[in-house]
Amino acid sequence: MGNTIKVLPDSLVLPYEMDGMGSPAPSLTDVTFLAPLRIGPAHWAQVWQAEVDIPRTSATNTHSSRVVVKLYDPAWFPEGDSDSSAMAEDIAGREAWAYATGRELQGTRLPESYGFYWFNLNGGRVVCGHVMEFLDGDPPERDWRSVKAGTWDEGEDRRMEEMADMMDGLNELHNHLICHGDLSRRNVLMRRVPVPVQKGTKACRFCFLDFGRARKISLVPCFSTRDIARYGDDAYGVFSCLGGIEDYRRLVRWIMDNRQQCEWGRVFQDARRMNTLVQGAVVMEKTYRTRAGVDFM
Structure with a gap:
């Protein structure tokens, strides 16, 4: 009771x-x-x-x-x-x-x-x-069993779909001028049962939580402040979340290949931020694998 x-x-x-x-x-x-x-x-x-x-x-x-x-x-x-x-x-x-x-x-x-x-x-x-x-789901986390078994590459198409779904979800938040401001894997949930975004559309899995640091996105060029944000202020956080799905090194290539034709690409348009992600991908991948007890290759 x-x-x-x-x-x-x-x-x-x-x-x-x-x-x-x-x-x-x-x-x-x-x-x-x-x-x-x-x-x-x-x-x-x-x-x-x-x-x-x-x-x-x-x-x-x-x-x-x-x-x-x-x-x-x-x-x-x-x-x-x-x-x-x-x-x-x-x-x-x-x-x-x-x-x-x-x-x-x-x-x-x-x-x-x-x-x-x-x-x-x-x-x-x-x-x-x-x-x-109450949502029935889990934070994004890689299938380490398939990594250890050598079958990881077989799920590449599914992982691409999941990453696109997460970025589409973040883009929907940004279209409402909501910058999350505190994205991490603990603040994103992957539903066990997908729900349709609207009638006749593809179902979505990823849902965003914990908006205690949310800010309004400015549509005019500005410096980020405590109350005003830019699209790119969610770049580091969502990159970390996407790493729960795909190898950070592959993730960088996926972003580079898709950011020009996808609306969510505005998150990664800042050259300085993107360069930081490119340079940090190897270290982030090694750290993540070490914590999971998986060899870094």
Whole structure:
């Protein structure tokens, strides 16, 4: 049996409705926390698998749904932040902005969001939390068994499709002027069952998580700031994520071959960034293989 936490009455956090972009969120009363997904000290969010009763059309017509709850709890933030409450507000506000701005992507490239709420934790502390769809999937990770068995090359076509899917997903975020700002393999999930982006289109697998550092992309030339980003600001992060699919050395060639004809190529147009990736590919590949216990060749 899980631990049930009360959601404060009328607790929808207003930033999710900023500029009228947010959709109405359900009125939640109780959230039953079932199992931890990522908790403990030095995390910007405590992440739980949970269960809630979500109204269908009225308060008396509900269905139980498995969800993920992210609690922006300053008590567990990394040490050294001088104003943890302000940081919690900033992280929650950026994620709320990203989900509101990318509401058309919810259910495909983003999890469905059920809203941001105030949670009354045991001990009387009140923290902000985000309730969202639970996704069945895993971060991108290479099939090391096929590498060791010498059958890795047989899956090249599939890997090319997966890399294109991930880049198409990032491009959809960028078309909504959302720069993720913190891409890593832990923030990208590959669904076990693909979902169609829209009716009649090819199904997508990759979904993006954790937008606590999201920024708005500027359409005019500018320097990146704390609040304004460029397309290329996601280059290093998505390169690392793609490395969970393909050898970094092959990945560089794939990007070079495709960046001119694909819209997502704007992520890799900066010559300085691209040169850094080219020079670092060998070291990144060696490091990744060493951690996986696979020989570097």
